[in-house]
Amino acid sequence: MADTIKEIDGITTEATEELIEEILAAYPEKARKKRAPHLGANEPTSAKCAVQSNKKVVPGVMSQRGCAYAGAKGVVWGPIRDMVHVSHGPVGCGVYSWGTRRNLMQGVPGVTCFPLDFTSDFQESDIVYGGDKKLETLLREADELFPLNKGLSVLSECPVGLIGDDINAVTKKMEQELGKFVVPCNCEGFRGVSQSLGHHISNDSIRDHVIGKREFVEPAGPYDVALIGDYNIGGDVWAATPILEEIGLNVKSVWTGDGEIEKIAATGQVKLNLIHCYRSMNYMCKVMEEKWGIPWMEYNFFGPTKIEESLRAIGEFFDDTIKQKVEEVIAKYRPIMASVLEEYRPRLEGKTAMLFVGGLRPRHTVGAYEDLGIEITGTGYEFAHQDDYDRTSPEMAKGTLIYDDASEFELEKFVEKMKPDLVGSGIKEKYVFQKAGIPFRQMHSWDYSGPYHGYEGFKIFARDIDMAINSPTWGLVKAPF
Amino acid sequence: MSTTTDIRPVTEHTAEEIDRVKNWINSEEYKEKNFARKALVINPAHACQPLGAEMVAHGFAGSLPFVHGSQGCASYFRSTFSRHFREPACATSDAMTEDGAVFGGQNNLFEGLENAYALYKPAIMPVFTTCMPEVIGDDLTAFITNAKNNGHIPADLPTPYANTPSFNGTHIHGYDSMLKAMLEYLTEGKKNEAGDNGTLNLIPGFEGNTGNLREYKKYLEAMDIPYTMLADISDVFDSVCDGTYRMYSGGTPLDAAADSINAKATVSLMKYSTLNTMKSVEANFAGTSKTLAFPMGIRKTDEFLMALSELFDKPIPAELKAERGRAVDAMTDAHQYIHGKKFAVAGDPDYLLGIVSFLLEMGAIPYHILCSRSNKKFKKEMEALLATSPLYGAQGTVYINKDLWHMRSLCVTDPVDAIIGDTHCKYVARDAKIPLFRVGFPIMDRVNLHRSPVIGYQGAVNLLTMIVNKFLDTVDETCEDQWFEMMR
Structure with a gap:
């Protein structure tokens, strides 16, 4: 993968391992043993990253992870614009995930696209008597009120799986009645160890209920x-x-x-x-x-x-x-990108950043930072698996810090010791670091900016990283008195 | 795998179809269908109990809120607070998963409490539940006792706890349950037989506005009333940026909270988020207890200050009277820009009562008043408030257990000039082509509104300024040239 092994001045495997030891020392023994395999110094030449992943959250440590429902609703299903996505269970999950991922969509809201919060708002009686009947009524109501929807998904919250409801039977019946996709997704928040299982369950729902059921009207083309x-x-x-x-x-x-x-x-x-x-x-x-x-x-x-x-x-x-x-x-965009780099690289050259995001960006954005002259001294994922970490190692410099499902405690201490010029992570982490005077960008939501993909996105990314690191507000943090 | 084998072509809606539905969802006919919904809730304006519990848990010094249940819930609550306040919201969970569902969450709780205590050294760990342990029937009383008996956490670490099932009530009920539990726990055995300590306990209720809390303190200090604000999130969620991150910033000091049982008086300023707490205070605390109206607008602020004056036998100082006078001056100066304007309002019960009270004072018309989960008592109280103003209150209709999709139907079929509520109302505002004035929780799309008080005399001025200037901006931005003029 990597042609040359990257190195960063001042970063060594030994120093990183020492830092990890120091931080692990604060944990009770059992938790220390659980956390130790999830932290490591990067070894770019190793085909298999030594950092362990996709294990249960250690209780009480303040993980940043979400749940299977979050992975299903927030990530996979929510962005599908022409479906009604029902958060099936108590009111909270749907409310907290309503409009908070920034998956933008085209269409007429409420007519052809549905950036709304649909929920069964479970009450005590639904827990006692079950929610299947309510679900059936609800799906009918949704289809009547939003007739141009192309389908409905039912995303189970924790209680649904615990009280023995059978959403699969309900959706099967309703799919026949409504004549459109009605897809069950058993993504109760207690399943699995993170959002990741929610992705997988959603993929399985698409496999079992969606894929292959339609064909494009126009003939297939070679491209x-x-x-x-x-x-x-x-x-x-x-x-x-x-x-x-x-x-x-x-x-x-x-x-x-x-x-x-x-x-x-x-x-x-x-x-x-x-x-x-x-x-x-x-x-x-x-x-x-x-x-x-x-x-x-x-x-x-x-x-x-x-x-x-x-x-x-x-x-x-x-x-x-x-x-x-x-x-x-490539030839068309080279000069455009060169002018972006010409503007921002001199302002960012030699800066360092640490990342902690979901399952892709901690490795995929490394190159974009490097284009700007920024070195990544630590990276890690909330919910990645071994194959993600294997893809990460070659992207990172030797001896850099790799952390999986990092706790609030670990992140804070790592950043305190490694003193990066920027932290790129999530909303829960953002203000912890900004209070400490450390520039920060939310890298799940692009911090209410974006896009960051593609050539157009890089222009915005470069501007945003520069404004985070070089904002004059950081110069005001220390009072002169 | 599904048994359906037929493969159908990808379809597109025609422009006519889209136009038809686009118009239809704004119709009276649609409104009727929308209001006939029995099972589906669309765009609710309320959240679940543990969110409110966490707000209380954040409000005590050195406190680490501890969520017993799924980790995802904890992340959702933390994110919600951080998005609104733009502040850290540190809380942890014991991350129950499938095995917890089968065997109960005791082991998770043991390990979670032990790790959280070791890493974060909290002075207190309030515990509350998500729906998962509530459905399987975890016994918090026994679990926490066992955790202490087994040495997972010190026996003297305060661990008040509350059951906060998400399938019952809303965030304001979680607030109530946690605060009640917190006070009963911290004050147990602390009653001083020698009599009260001369202080006031002030309970602000589920409050997303730290500016309001600072305003309360300003009043109490001006009146020279010694006080303890219970569940005080003002310095928790409006903390300084000075280069040092402090995980525990602000909050009610625990010794003051323990001594709250000996206060001369306890005043709650949000009836609906403190019903059970105030019953408990009434039964257990030494002094008098009173629930006052949430002090938005002039009259409710007057009532608040006069009640304090009476309870503590202290005069209302001239500076506050002057502040009132300036606020009334601002209101009379600006009344013409808001008089007769119709408003839709959505939110929590106490906030709604406050906003409506303010609107009536301005000669504005509270028109569609919606609380997405409440009861008949609230509806009656709101209707009584409207009835106090025959001229401006008579047109108002109160909707309970209706959601923001109902509100959309109301605003597009029976138009108003503006809507007041939290950020979630922005879709209604856009579809009805009216401005949204962001008051309440959460506000995730504007900066600093949580620092700008809406209670008290200054709050009335702030609200008035926000509303009137927006109306005037709209005139300037949209009027034809011949109507564009220097003065407004």
Whole structure:
């Protein structure tokens, strides 16, 4: 993977391991033993990253993780714009996840797209008597009030699985009655160890209830592709698809940012699946590969270096027409990107950053920071698996800090010791670091900015990173008296 | 796998179809269907109990809120507070998973309490529940006692706890349950037989506005009344940025909370989020207890100050009387821009009563008043408030257990000039093409509103300024050239 092993001045495996030991010392013995395998110094040459992942949260340590429901509703299903997504259970889950992921969508709200919170708002009686009847009524009501919906998903919250409701029977019945997709997703928050199982369960729901049920009206073409694992955060899809179209590809469906369920169901007809967020969608790429022989490839649209690499790799899947266009597109954007770098790189050169995000960005954004002259001294994931960490090691410099499911305590101490110029993480972490005077960008939501994907996205990313690090407000933090 | 094998073509809606539905959802016919809903809730304006419990738990010095249940819930609560206040919200959970569902959550609680205490060294760990342990019937009383008996945490670490099932009530009931538990726990055995200590306990209720709390303190200090604000989140969720992160910032000191049982008086300023707490205070505390109206607008603020004056036999100082005078001056100066304007209002019961009271004072018309989960008592109280103002209150209709999708139907079929509520109301505002004045919780799309008080005399001025200037901006931004003028 990596041609050369990256190194960063002042970062050594020994110092990093020492830091980890120091921090682990604060844990009670049992917790220390559980946490120790999740922290490590990076070894870029090792094919298998030594850091353990996808294990249960250690109780009480203040993990930043969410739950399976969050992975299902927030990540996979929520962005599908033309479906009614029902948060089935008590009121909270739907409210907290309503509009808080920034998966933007086109359409007429309430008519052809549904950025709303639909819930069964469980009461005590629903817990006692079960919620299946209510669910049936609710689905009928939703379909009547939102007649142009292309389908409904039912996302189970914790109590549903505990009281023995059978949402699968209800959705099966209602799918026949309504004549459109009615998809069950048993993503109760207590299942699994993180959001990640919610992604997997959602992928399985798509496999079992959606994929292969539709076909495109227009004949298939040689350049038909699907965009998998782009959730249109801050408009990412709208920055990514134009590039793919510019190199001559037809983006037939997007999973699932600004997505349409019928097009998702027809994805079995494309020639290639392009996957950005491997963690949340690799399952379905593998299913489509097995079922229809559709190849899939990972790509990276963060920062010009990775975009160019990715475009050339995509070109290799196709004929000379596409390869030619790839070179034209690269040549077209080079000067534009050069002017972005000319503006920002001098202001950012030599800065360091630490990242802690979900399942993709802690490795995929490294190149974009490096394009700006910023070195990443530590990175880690909330809910990644071994294959993600294996893909991370070569991207990171030797001896840099790798942390899995880091606790609040660990993050705070790591940052305190490593003193990065920027931390890129989530809303729960943001203000902890800003209070300490450390510049921060939310890297789940693009901090209410974006897009960050593609060439257009990099312009915004560069501006945002510069404004975070170089804001004059940091100079006011210490009072002169 | 599904048994359906037929493959259907991808369909597109026609522009005519889309237009038809677009118009239909704004119709009277649609409103009727919408109001006939029995099972589906769309865009509720309330959250679940543990969120409110966590707000209380944050409000005590050195406190680490501890969520017994799923980790995802804890992350949702923390994110919600951080988005609203733009502040850290440190809370932990014992991360129950499938095995917890089968065997109960005791082991998770043991390990969670032990780790949280070792890492974060809290002075107190209030415990509250998500729906998962509530459904399986975990016994918190026994579990926490066992945790102490087994040495997972010191026996003397305060661990008040509350059951806060999400399938019952809303965030304000979780607030109530946690605060009641907290006070009963901390004050147990602390009653001083020698009589009261001369102080006031002030309970602000479920409050997303730290500016309001600072305003209360300003009044109490001006009146020279010694006080303890219970569940005081003002310095927790409005903390300084000075280069040092302090996980425990602000909060009611625990010794003051323990001594609250000996106060001369306890005053709650939110009836609906402190019903059970105040019953408990009435039964157990030494002094008198009173629940006052949430002091929005002039009259309710007058009532608040006069009640304090009476309880503590202290005069209302001239500076506050002057502040009142300036607020009334601002209101009379600006009344013409708001008089007769119709408002839709959504939110928690006490906030709604406060906002409506303010609107009536301004000669504005509270028109659609919606509380997405409440009861007939609240409806009656609101109707009584409207009845105090035959001229401006008579047109108002109170909706309980209706949601913001109902509100949308109301605002598009029977238009108003503006809506007041939290950020979630922005979809209604956009569809009805009216401004949203953000008051309440959460506000996730504007900065600093939680620092700008809406209670008291200054709060009335702030509200008035926000509302009137927006109306005037709209005139300037949208009027035709011949109507564009220097003065307004």
